[in-house]
Amino acid sequence: MRMNTIEISTQSRQEFRDITAQVQEIVQRSGVQEGLCYLFCPHTTAGLTLNENWDPTVRHDLGLVMDALVPDRPDFRHAEGNAPAHAKTSLVGSQLTLFVSEGRLVLGSWQGVFLAEFDGPRRRRVLVKVVATG
Amino acid sequence: MRMNTIEISTQSRQEFRDITAQVQEIVQRSGVQEGLCYLFCPHTTAGLTLNENWDPTVRHDLGLVMDALVPDRPDFRHAEGNAPAHAKTSLVGSQLTLFVSEGRLVLGSWQGVFLAEFDGPRRRRVLVKVVATG
Amino acid sequence: MRMNTIEISTQSRQEFRDITAQVQEIVQRSGVQEGLCYLFCPHTTAGLTLNENWDPTVRHDLGLVMDALVPDRPDFRHAEGNAPAHAKTSLVGSQLTLFVSEGRLVLGSWQGVFLAEFDGPRRRRVLVKVVATG
Numbered sequence: 001m002r003m004n005t006i007e008i009s010t011q012s013r014q015e016f017r018d019i020t021a022q023v024q025e026i027v028q029r030s031g032v033q034e035g036l037c038y039l040f041c042p043h044t045t046a047g048l049t050l051n052e053n054w055d056p057t058v059r060h061d062l063g064l065v066m067d068a069l070v071p072d073r074p075d076f077r078h079a080e081g082n083a084p085a086h087a088k089t090s091l092v093g094s095q096l097t098l099f100v101s102e103g104r105l106v107l108g109s110w111q112g113v114f115l116a117e118f119d120g121p122r123r124r125r126v127l128v129k130v131v132a133t134g
Numbered sequence: 135m136r137m138n139t140i141e142i143s144t145q146s147r148q149e150f151r152d153i154t155a156q157v158q159e160i161v162q163r164s165g166v167q168e169g170l171c172y173l174f175c176p177h178t179t180a181g182l183t184l185n186e187n188w189d190p191t192v193r194h195d196l197g198l199v200m201d202a203l204v205p206d207r208p209d210f211r212h213a214e215g216n217a218p219a220h221a222k223t224s225l226v227g228s229q230l231t232l233f234v235s236e237g238r239l240v241l242g243s244w245q246g247v248f249l250a251e252f253d254g255p256r257r258r259r260v261l262v263k264v265v266a267t268g
Numbered sequence: 269m270r271m272n273t274i275e276i277s278t279q280s281r282q283e284f285r286d287i288t289a290q291v292q293e294i295v296q297r298s299g300v301q302e303g304l305c306y307l308f309c310p311h312t313t314a315g316l317t318l319n320e321n322w323d324p325t326v327r328h329d330l331g332l333v334m335d336a337l338v339p340d341r342p343d344f345r346h347a348e349g350n351a352p353a354h355a356k357t358s359l360v361g362s363q364l365t366l367f368v369s370e371g372r373l374v375l376g377s378w379q380g381v382f383l384a385e386f387d388g389p390r391r392r393r394v395l396v397k398v399v400a401t402g
Contacts, residue, residue: 002302003367034136036172036263038304040367042376044320049224049358052178057211058220065204065221070333077325086326087333090317090360092224094379097231097365099174099261101137106261108176111228127367127374129304131401133265168270170306170397183358186312191345192354199338199355231365233395235271235309238396242310243361246285267399 005127010120014066015022016051018057020112023098023128024105030130037098037105040127045085045119047092048126053112066118086119092116100130138262144254148200150185150193154246157232157262158239164264171232171239174261179253181221182260183225187246200225200252221250226250234264278388282334284319285287288380291366292398298398305366306374308395313353313387315360321380334359334386344390351354353386356393360384368398 009128027037041048052058066088076083096113099106107113115124155177161171163191186192200222206244210217219257233240241247274290295305309316316359334356344351365383373388375381383392 003369016173036265038365038367040365040374042374042379044318044376044378050178050228051220051224055212057213058178058217060204061212061217062205062221063209064207064209065218068207069203069337071335073329073332075332076329078323078329079325083326083329084333085318087330089199090319090330090384092359094318095365097172097174097229099172099263106137106176108178110178111176116224129148129401130368131304131355133263136283145286153288170399184312184362185354189308189346190311191347192351195341195344195346195351196355197341198341203337228363231306231308231363233271233306240271240308240310242312244308244312248360250399260275 006126008115008124010117010122010124012120014063015117016062016114018112019115020053023113026128027100027105027130028103032100032130032132033103035100035130035132037100038129039096041094043124045082045089046124047089047094047116048096049114049116050111052110055108059133083120088118107111140260141248142258143186144251144256144258146254148197149251150248151197152187152246153249154187157247160262161234161239161264166234166264166266167237169234169264170264171234172263173230175228177258179216179223180258181223181228181250182230183226183250184245186244188244216253222252274394276383278317278385278390278392280329280388281336284330284384285383286321286380287383292379294396295373295398296371297370300368301369301371303398303400305368306397307364311392313357314392315357315384316364317360317382317384318379320378322378332355345346347382350387351374353379356386379402
């Protein structure tokens with residue numbers, strides 16, 4: 001398998017969109033039983049992160065933290081007004097490598113995969129590649 | 135090889151536990167000479183990071199930084215009181231991919247692999263997969 | 269292919285050096301058409317990150333953010349004076365996994381690969397491994 005693409009239309013300036021089910025579906029369709037699942041976000045104002053997806057307050061609080069960490073500043077030079085979104089992307093990262101076992105993603109009980117939107121609403125893509133490792 | 139598990143009982147609310155030797159041992163037992171070593175932390179209030187493991191003051195200072203970056207806030211909604219631990223986990227990340235060469239992990243002179251505990255003390259697991267790449 | 273090394277001499281205390289072209293060249297020389305490109309930074313005061321490489325103001329603003337996030341502190345114990353550089357490295361991370369398709373890195377339109385120097389000027393290395401996945 002080459003690459004799959006998950007397409008997401010985000011709704012807010014900042015949001016953490018749970019994409020676990022879409023990734024799981026790609027893993028299952030791949031037929032890979034034991035392997036690795038690589039995710040890549042080809043954007044510079046949105047990233048990928050793992051965190052709790054059971055209780056939605058975790059996402060809410062993560063948003064508060066990201067805004068507090070990277071407030072807007074008068075000395076930012078980037079003209080588009082989204083310098084904080086670029087910096088947040090480097091803080092959470094743009095790629096993840098997950099384990100696949102018995103045909104499914106290996107995740108902790110509370111763990112989900114999130115697209116982290118920092119400059120929405122926008123249309124975003126996440127690339128997914130599933131590789132068997134025997 | 136499918137997956138190995140490293141089990142760690144952390145001792146403090148926040149600590150950086152050096153697991154380099156355990157990962158190195160799994161790499162050596164795998165028999166892989168040239169390849170990759172994938173680490174995954176299936177928790178949402180603990181992560182994985184690379185940093186200096188020679189001088190323990192580096193870990194101490196990293197703890198000061200993490201606490202300063204994510205203080206508790208009255209407007210956090212997550213009821214368990216560990217919202218900062220969740221956010222710190224997204225900042226350092228939950229997975230690492232390391233190189234294996236000549237049967238050993240490739241690390242810089244001062245570099246070690248740490249489990250980053252942010253909501254301890256707890257029992258934690260780190261999953262490890264070693265793959266030959268020829 | 270085992271490992272390639274990119275060597276970089278940084279010029280400043282903190283800088284984001286665009287290494288996209290060097291990585292792209294290694295990918296093309298590898299002959300891999302469909303696969304993965306693994307990058308690893310074997311230092312503890314420099315990391316790797318993806319961000320916009322078209323407009324240099326993004327890099328400038330990212331530097332402002334990193335300095336604001338991790339100021340020096342009187343209670344840092346690490347004697348070399350570069351405790352902030354160690355912490356910044358754990359925040360951006362030391363490794364990246366990129367996709368390769370049709371013989372080239374898969375990157376978003378504005379996306380580039382940066383060595384993030386936090387304790388320069390120094391000589392730095394980035395290890396690169398390209399693996400075919402079929």
